[in-house]
Amino acid sequence: MAFNLLLRVHVLLGVLAPEVWTHTTAADFITLDCVPALSLARIYLDAKHFLDKHVRFSAVDQYGRVLEINEALAVQCGYTISTDFRGNIEFRASLISCYSQIVDDKNFTITVQIDVSTTPDMREVSSYVRALSCSYFPWSPREILCETNYMEVSVRREIPGIKDYIQDQPDDWTDVLPEAASVAASIWQVVFHLPSAKRAMLVSEAQNAGYGINTTDSRILLRAPFNASEARETNISGVTFSVVRSSTFYKQRWMILLVDTAVACPVDGIEYINNTIIWSIPKSITPLQAGARYFNDSRVVMGVNFQELTSTDISKRQYNLSDDGKVIAVQIPIGDEGGYFKSHVTKGEYGTTYSINVFFEHQWNDNRWGATKHTIIKEMTTPFKHHPLIITNNTIPSKKLFNVTIGTFLQDTKLVNLTIGSEILTVTDANEQGYNISEMKHPNGSTSYTVTVPFDDPNVKKKHDTGVNRTYTLSITYKFQVIPQNQTFTATAIISCPLPDAVLPDAIGYCDNDHLYLTVTRGNIDEDWIPYISNIQLTMPSQSSGYTLQDNGTSFRVKVPRFSSLVSYESLRSSDLMITLPLDMKDSDGLTKRSFSISCSYSSQDLIACLPNGTVVVTAVKLAGMPDMDPSQFVLRDKNCRPTAATEERATFIFNVDTCGTIRKFDQMAMIYENDVLYFRPGMANPAYQLKCSCWYTINETIVFQYGFENNSAPTIQPGFGPLALVMRVCKDWTYSDFYENTEYPIARYLKDPLYLEVELLYSEDPEIELFLENCWSTASSDPSSSPQWDVVINSCENTKDTHETIFHPVTDNLRIKFSNHVKRFEVKMFTFMHDTNALLGQVYFHCSVVICDSRDRTSDKHCARKCIPDKQRFGRSAEFHYLHGHVSSGAILLVADKTVQDERVTKYKAD
Template sequence: MVPNLVLRLFLIGVLASEIWTQDRPGSLSSECLGSLLRVALNAEYFEDKYLIFAVVDQFGTAQEIDETLAAQCGYTIEYNYWGNIEFRASIISCYTHIESDVYTLTVQIQAANNPDMKNALTHLKIVSCPYSPWHPRELVCETNYMEVSVRRNVPQITADVLQDEPEDWALAFPEATAGAVSIWQVVFHLPTGRKALLASDAQNAGYGLNTTDTRILLRAPYNATEAQLVKVRGVTFSAVRASTFYKQRWMILMVDTAVACPIDGMEYTDDTIIWTIPKNLQTLSAGATSFNDLLVEIGVDLHKLSAREIASRKYVLSNNTDEITIQMPIGAEGGYYKTHVSEGQHGTKYYINLFLEHQWEDNRWGVTKHTIIKKIETPFKLVPPTITNNTNSSIRLVNVTVGTFLPDVELVNLTIDDTTVTVPEALQHGYKVYETRYPNGSKGYIIETPFDVPSIKKEYLTEDTRLYTLNVTLGFIVQPTHETFTVPVITISPVKDAVLPSARGFCDDDNLYLTVIHGNVDQNWLPFISNLSLSSDAAQKHNYGLDDNGTHLTIRVPLYAPHVLYEEIHPSGITASLHLTMKDNTHADMIDFSISCRFSPKELIDCLPNGTMVITALKLAGITDLDTSLFVLRDKQCRPVSVTEKSATFIFNMNTCGTSRKFEDTVMTYENEVSYFRPGSTTPIYQLKCACQYIINETIVVQYSSRNNPAPSVEPGFGSLALTLRLFKDQSYSDSYVEIEYPVVKYLKEALYFEVELLHSEDPQLELYLEDCWATTSQDRDSSPQWSIITDSCENAEDSHQTIFHKVDSDSRVKFPTHLKRFEVKMFTFMQDGNALLEQIYFHCSVVICDARRPASDLLCARRCIPRKQRLGRSVEAYHMHGHVSSGAVLMKSK
C-alpha cells in the first residue's frame, strides 16, 4: 500500500540540485517473484530519508507514483515499522517493456534528508524478470489493487473456408494476428443491470486497462465504484464482474475479466491466527460446471514455503471442497512484533505478510491461478512491563530493572518527586540509568540510586527496620510512531538499620517539657498533640513552644493549656500529663511519648477576702464522656458561671451553695466540693474537694444585712449572629465599597477606613469588641505572612502604620452604636527580600460579642485596651460569643 504522507515516504515535488543516476552499491536489491517483481531498499542507507518513487516510461520520462497511479498501474510501496521499505510491481504494469517473455521495468527513487527534497540523490534500478508460461487466467490480489489478466486468442479458421480462397486467407491471417490490438469498451455487470464504459472513461475512473501480444488485463482498486461486496461462507470479497471488448483491424472480441479478492476472513485467538479463503466463487466460476484443484501453496513475504518449512514453523494448511484454511501461531517465524500504546498502556501487535497461491482447472477457463497477498496485523495485546527489584542493602543501593521492551521503545524521562527530568539530567538527582540488551533482541532499563537521596522515602517499620521506598515514573516513547506511555516504578525494601527517636521530660512551676532526641527514621515526622500540629498557628496562639536544633526537638506546653490532660486532682497537687505523637507526612501515627508531673493546685482555688470562693474544676483524663457544664456544688442548684471543654468555673459566697465551716486552733476552714453525676445516678463519678482557710487572729469586718431574694432575670442565650467588615471611601463612613468594586486599589500610606458591625440584632444590651485584627496576602485568615493591626483590643502603635480608632455615634444609619467598631489604618504592602510584594491584601478581625451589663465580670469585654497577658484566666465566658470577619481584596497601586 502506498502511504499518504506517512513517516519517511513523502510523495511531493522534486527540487534536486544534485542528481546521481546510478545505483549506489548495496542500497537497492531486486528479485522476481512469479508475476511480480520487487525492489528492496537498504534500511540502513535510507533510514530517516524522505523518498519519492517513480517509474520511467519508454520515452525516458519519470512518472511519479501517487496512490491513484499505484492502484491503476499495478504498483505497491510498503514499509514496516523497523524501517524496511520495498517497491513491488506487476510485471505487466503500465510502463513495463515486454520482449520475448522478459518484462523490464525501470524504477527511480529520489532520497533527501529534508522534506523540500533539496540536494536529493536519484537512484535508478532496472529490473528484468522472465515469466513463462502464462496460465489462461491469472488473478492477483495485492494489498492496494485487484488484477486479472486473460489470454486472448485469434479464432481458428476452419478448413472449408481455407479451401475457397486459400490465398486470401493466407494473406489476411498474418495481418490479423499481427494487427494492433486496442481495448474498446468495458461492460460492468451490476445487480441493477449492465454499465458500459469506453476504455478512456474506465481509465479516468481509476481502472487499469492493458494489452500485450497475448493477454488482456483489467486492474481495479478495492474501492472502485463498480466493485461489489460479496459475502461467501462468512468472508467478504470485493468483486468486479466485467466483460472487456477489444478490437483488431477487422474484428471485435469479448473476454470475461471478472476479479474477486477477500478483504477479511481473519480470526484471532490468544495465540493463533486463522485465515479462511472460500473456493468456487460464483463471480469467478460463472459458466463452469466442473472444478479440479491443481495446487495450493502458501508463503511469507512472497517466498513460498516447502512442506518441511510449514511444519517447522507450526503452520497448518487445510484444503477441503469448500475452503482453504491457514492456521499459524502468533509470533511464528516470518513475522515480527511491534510496540503500540492503547489508553496509555504498553502492548504489542504481531505482523506478518502471508500469501496464498491457488490453481484450479474448470471446463470454461482451463487453468486459473489466483494469488492473494495478505498483510496481517493482530489485535493489540496488553503487555505490562515487568519490574524486578535487585536492591542491595549491604551497599545501600536501590537497583531496579524495568522491561522487557522491544528495540523500538526508548526511555526518555523520569518523574522524581513531581519533577520530570531527562535521562541525562537524572544523574544530577542521584539516579543512574543503564540500558541492557538481551540475546533475543529485546531490552530493559536498570535504575540505580543510593538509599540516602532525598527522593527515597524512608519509613519506620519495626524496632530495627526501615522501609526504603523508590517511587519514580518512567516516561517512554515508541519509534517511529512517537506513541508515549509511562511506567510507575514503586519498590519497597526493608532494611534493618532503624534508630528510633527517644525522649525525656521535665516540668517547672508552669509548664511541661518533652525533649525528643532524633533517630534516623524521623526526618520527615511531625509533632502533634492530639490532632494539633505543633507547627501550626493554633499552637502558637496557645503559647506552645517548639524548638528543633536538628538533633533534639524540645516542646513546651503550659500547665493549663487545652491539650494537657489532668489525671488526678488532690489538695496536695494536680497530676497533669502531656502526650506527644510523632506522625509521618501522611499523618499516620508513628510513635508516642508522654510526661506526667504533679503541680500545686493553688491556681484552681482562689479565696477572696470578702468571703468569695472561685473554683476551677478540671476534667480528668479517665472520664471521656464527662460534660463540664453539668458540674455542681453540694447545693446542686449552684452551677458553673464559665464552662469550657475541659473546665468549669464556680464563683460563690462561702455562706452559700452548701459550703461548710469548721474551726481548728487559729484557722477557720470553709469547704465545698464539685461533683459530677451521670444522668439518672445518685452516686457521683467525679468529686473535687475545695477548701479556703483563714487565720482567725486576723481582723476581718463583715457586715450582715437582710434583703429580699432578687427577681429572676433572663441572660443572653446562645445563637448565630451575623458580622460584616466594610471598607469606606472616606472618614465620614457614609459610602462603602460594594462587592463589584473589589479589589479596591489604593496608594501606599493612603488611609483605609474600616467598620465592623453586628447585623440583624435589636438587642441594646449586646456590645461588639475587636479582639484582634490583621492583614494577609490570601483570603485564608490563617495564612502567612500576617501583619497585626489590632492586638488584644489595642491598636498597632508602630509610627508608620499606627491604627486609629474612631468613635461611633447614633445617626440615621446607626441605631445601636455599641454594635459597631470603626478604625483607620494606612495602606501598606508586604516585603520580601527588600522588595514590595504588589499582591492583593485581605483584612480580618476576630470579634467578641459581650453582655454590656456585665463588663466587670470579664476583662475580655472591658471597655479599654488590656493586653491579653494581663487578663485573668477565669473570665466569665458565658456572657460573650466569638466570631471572625474578613474583607475583600485591597490592591496597592504604585504611583
C-alpha cells in the first residue's frame, strides 16, 4: 500500500498488453463505482494506461481547493490507496470522508484530482478531476468500519437526557460528566478512556494528534489510526484488537450532548493451516458492548473484492463460514477463486504469496444501541513460500543439441537475460545469435522457458575423457525480474552430456639433411591444447631455439634444426646417430594429453673429424636415456683431457692423435688411432658412458672408420620411424597442369583412353635425393594386396609386354615443382584389363611402391643400380631403413565401354 501517493506503476507485459498511447486517453481507464454495502466510494485506474508512470491523488473540497493526500491525511480523512499485482491502482474513500459533500445524510459526493506524470518530480503533469456521487440510507444507529489503514465509527446524533447516562455503567459515563460540565458552552471535546485515567482533548487537539472528527446533520464520526497513542491492544477471545475508547460531547447552555464513540478493529486472527486461510472474528466485542445487558445477531455476511457472497457462492468456491456461538470463522482455500498469486524474491530466492481481499460484516442488536453494523476489510497475504526452481534436461545427444527447460513461473516473472558460458545476452540478442529461447504458456497461466544450444557452440565446454569419449558441458545462468517491484534473482543450470565422438590429434613426421619436421593434424578435442617441445611452449617462432611454427587452424607444422637444443639424442650406433624431436600437447593445467615424436638417423660423420694434420675433433652428445649426464664432465682416456667447449647437451674435444691416451694400431693399408669419450658418475669407478672413436689414415686420404658404443651401461631408447609423405595424382591431360580434386572421384574413363598419373614426395627440401618408382600395379579394389592385379611398372621399368602399355614422362622444374627429382610421371594406355576371359568394367585403383635414392653416393646398390634407374645411390640401406620405402595409391577410376554406360555408372557410384 502506498500513501505518499507517488505511485510508480509497472504492468505485466503479456498479461495486460498496452494499447498504443496515442489512441487512448486516461478517461478510458478510470472507473468509478460505489460500494454502498460498505459505505465506500471507489476509483479504479487500469494499469494499461498507467504503465511505468507516477500517480498522485488530491482531494477537492466544495470550494474547489485541492489538497494533496499523503499518508497522514489518508488515515485522518478516510482514504485508502492500494496497488494490485498487475499494477492496477485502487482509490477508496469513506462516504463521510473529510471533504465529502453530504446532503441529508443520504447523498454523498466525493471529488478527486488525479495527476499523472512520467517523471518522479511530477513535471509535465496531466490532471484528471473526477466526482463520484453515491447514495447510502438508512444508516444504522452505530456503524463501525475497519479499513486496512484506519478505524472509523459513526453514531446517530441525539439529545438524550443526562440521567439516562448516569444509569449506565459508572466507568463509562459518570467520570466524563465533570469534564463535560466544566467546559465552556458550544465547544466539542473528546474524552479518551485510558486504563489509569481520562484524557480530554479539544477537537482541534485531537485532529492534530491524527484523529478525524466530523459531524453531519444526524451523525458524529471519529476516525483513528490503528497505532494511535490512545489506542490499546486488547485480546478478545484469542484475537488481538486495536481499541480506542472515547466519549465525544457538545455542551450547550441547557444541555450536554454526550456520545460513546468507542471503536475496535482486529489486527490479527489470521492463520494459514494446511493450505487454508482461517480468519477468526469474536462475536462479542466487549469494548463495543459496554452497558448493554443483552445482544443478538441480526446479520453475518462475507464478501470478496467488495462483492457480497451468497451461501451458494460460498459453497461453490469451497469457502466455509462457521459460528460456534463465540467465534465466527471464515475458511478460504489458498489459490481458490477471488485471490491471486504474486511472485517475490527473498534473500535471492524465488517464491510466491497468495493474496485475497475479504470483508466481513456482523450486525447485532442490543438494548443500548439498538443496531450496530461492524464491517472489517482484510487484505490477506499468505507468508512467502519458497519455490525450488525445476530444471528439466531434454538434451538430444543424437542431434548434438542441448535442450534445457526452467520453470514454472507466475506471469509477473520475466526472463531478462542469460549468461551462456561467459557471454551475457538479452533474450533478443540470444535469439539473434542462434540460440533458441522460447517462452511456453501453460493452461494454468504459468510460464516456463526453454533454451536450445548446439554442442559445437563456442560457449559449450568440451572435455576429453578417455579414448574416444568426450563430455560437452553447458552452463546457463538465468536472470529473472519480478514486476512491478523489479526484484531480480538468478538460477544456474549446468548440463553435461558424454559422447563417443572424440577425434584425437595425429602426427606425421619426416627429416631432411638439416631439419626434423612434425605435422600435427588437430582433432576435435584439442582446441585449448598447447604444443610444447622440451617444456618450451610453441607460440611464435623462437630465434634462440630456431624452430619454425606454421598453423592453419586445422593442422600445424614444426620445423626444428637437427642440432637444435630442442632435439634429443637417443642412441649412437656403429656409424649412425639417432635424433628425436619430441612434441607434447598439454591442456591449460599443464597436463600432457598427447605426445608425438619423430626419430631420424644421421651419419656420425658430422660428429667426428679426422684432419690431415693429425688433429681429431669429436662432439659427444648427451643421451635422452641418461638425464643426469653432465657433458662438461666428459673426459678422454687421459682424464686430464677435458672438453674444449661444453653445453647442457654436448661437449667438444679437440686433440692430437699422439695425446690424451690415444692408441695407435696398424693395418695393411692404414694407421688407426683410437680413443674413448667417457663419463663417470660421482663416486663410481666404471664409466656410465663410453664412446669409442677411431680415425683411419691411409696414404693421401683420411676417412672415418668407426664411431659407436661399446659396453654402454646407460639405458637406450628405441627410435621411432615415420612414413614417407607421398601423393599420387590423376591428371586431366598430357600437360600435367590440371588435376582431379577429391570430390570428383570416381573418375570415369573409356577403355581406350590414356590415363596420366603423377607421384610426388611431399615436404622434402633436399635437392640431392630422388624418388624412384619400384613397382606399380592396378587392382579392382582399394586394397593394394587384393587380386587380380595388373602390372604397370615392373622392377622400376615400364611394362611394355601387356596391352595396357606404360610410358614414362619427363619432369622439369616449374612454379609448382621445386625439385623435379622428387616427382615421377607415367601414362597408362587404358586397353582392356582382362579377368579370366572377360573384359573388366568398373572401378580400378593404381598403387606404387617407391624408394628414395641419394645422387651423391655412386656405390652400387641392388635397388638403385637397376637398368631402368640411373646409377645413383639410394639414401641408406633398404634392409635397415625401411622408412625410406613408401607406398601410395590413387582414388577410384571407373572404366566404361561407352558414354551411355559411363553416365549410368558414374551416377550409381557417386550415389553409393
